[in-house]
Amino acid sequence: METPRYEDVRHAFARLRLEDKARFLIEATAATLADGIETAGALLARGLERCMEACQRRTAxxxxxxxxxxxxxxxxxxxxxxxxxxxxxxxxxx
Known part of the structure; x- marks a missing residue:
């Protein structure tokens, strides 16, 4: 079930002009993609660090x-x- 805040945002979005809706959607999409890329990069870096640490321990x-x-x-x-x-x-x- 949606929270009251979500419903407020939906109603505010519905009242926007078409150009503002488009700009909002583009900005939100870019921000969401950036967050996903940042998260994926952090996970990859953590995995590579663990791999290198294991390799160093193993060779040491x-x-x-x-x-x-x-x-x-x-x-x-x-x-x-x-x-x-x-x-x-x-x-x-x-």
Missing amino acids: TGPSARGGRRILKPENIDGTPTSHRRVRAAQCAR
């Missing part, structure tokens, strides 16, 4: 925590070392 525990395996730096097909970022990603994938 050393080989003994992973069954005594050594961490080998991956190489490209031609034998040249890959970038640091790829090494870190490969370590996190284990």
Whole structure:
């Protein structure tokens, strides 16, 4: 059931001129989209932070925590070392 405040806003909106209704709807839509994008961005950032923290904890525990395996730096097909970022990603994938 709608609150009295909601009904008041609906009646106020109904009394607006067509141009004001259109402007209000555009502004409300933009504000709603901005809020959604901001929320999604914050959730994504939080998820990435958690992932990176878990990866750092996992790589900081050393080989003994992973069954005594050594961490080998991956190489490209031609034998040249890959970038640091790829090494870190490969370590996190284990």
